Amino acid sequence: MIKSKPTRDAIVVTSVAAGFFLATPLVSEASEMELVPSKYSSPEPIQNQILRYGHTGYSVRVLQTELSKLSHYFGTIDGVYGPKTQEAVRNFQRSAHLKIDGVAGPNTLSKLSDTTKQLKPKTLTMGDRGPEVEALQLKLSKLSYYNGKVDGIFGKITKSAVEAYQKRNKLETNGVANDQTLQHLVQNKNVKGLTITTTKVKHNRNFSVDTGVISLAKNLIGTPYRWGGTKPGGFDCSGFLKYVFGLKGVNIPRTVSEIWNYGKSVDKLSVGDLVFYQTYKRGPSHAGIYLGNGKFIHTSSSKGVTISNMSNSYWKARYLGAKRIVQHK
Incomplete structure (x- = not known):
């Protein structure tokens, strides 16, 4: 030390x-x-x-x-x-x-x-x-x-x-x-943590997302990347998602893999859904919020909070699917 x-x-x-x-x-x-x-x-x-x-x-x-x-x-x-x-x-x-x-x-x-x-x-x-x-x-x-x-x-x-x-x-x-x-x-192999608490939301096909998360997320564009970051001083990708949804009173898990397991799978993307990618390891390791028109907002290690195109060759090749965090009826 x-x-x-x-x-x-x-x-x-x-x-x-x-x-x-x-x-x-x-x-x-x-x-x-x-x-x-x-x-x-x-x-x-x-x-x-x-x-x-x-x-x-x-x-x-x-x-x-x-x-x-x-x-x-x-x-x-x-x-x-x-x-x-x-x-x-x-x-x-x-x-x-x-x-x-x-x-x-x-x-x-x-x-x-x-x-x-x-x-x-x-x-x-x-x-x-x-x-x-x-x-x-x-x-x-x-x-x-x-x-x-x-x-x-x-x-x-x-x-x-x-x-x-x-x-x-x-x-x-x-x-x-x-x-x-x-x-x-x-x-200790309990990667989910011992003290983390999440509020389970009953899923129903008639439930929808609150697209208000989009404006909250966009207000953070330019925030720098920080490994382990969960606050506006610096975010990693899952820390950004947890913070934004927290502003809407929705407590989601901390890691990308946990959010993947927590969300409801969707076949058709809607604004406010989460899009997941396989980047540096097998399985979901990166995620962002879908903005519509083939774009999503996320935290990049090189640019911080930014907007990217899902059609970009890098992201297109690594796309795993989308999940929905249900917020209200």
Whole structure:
């Protein structure tokens, strides 16, 4: 983890925290994106990737953090694979008796992970900063315990989320992400969350959608993309949908796959229906609101809240179907 004051000492985290962080899908700009994901941006554990000079993004930040724990990297954790990161990789490869090429491939990343897991244990607590905290926030958000900004800063909101998780799962409730809490999070496969509540609406073929969501959605055009974002400061694709429908008093699930299962399938599109796409993984992983005339509004990782044409070659090839969130008779 990165403390508020920089240090040249080895940065140490618990082996559980390291394993938890490295096992978290690293999506960054690849999540719910408008462009075709490349092999470097797919949401997979860092050990399965190949990172090299010139790459940028979340996975590079993870790499820099892991190298800093072993005192190989002393630069800023900025997600830019530049000269300092390349040299740090070479230094690690030299110390680990690996091929010294400055490229963080599977062998290098796997060895790096194994090495950092052997470091002296330490927990995540108030005041800590860095990708490990960001991964903690993402996991808690996925389980519907954390609703704040995913910023890698362990503040009061993160502490409250940890406490809520600990209390619900009968763990020591102290707001500190210790070995016990992190291990429990690693093993928790309940992607639907334990505290999420949704209001079920009785479906009927005579029910219709409230097209008032369209004007609310359009008012948010230009809002930037933010992974895990659920507020006007930044949205991811499902966070945008949940926020807009929430303004109409309709509480829908948090993730795209859950919304897909929650909505009513429709054969003929109507304004206000949700359109779903398969992008970075199998199954529904992106969604937006149908505006009519073959257009839909959604959150793109490259443009933020924007309007796109369903006839666009990218979206047309990935269209899965439409669902309706029934709001009134």
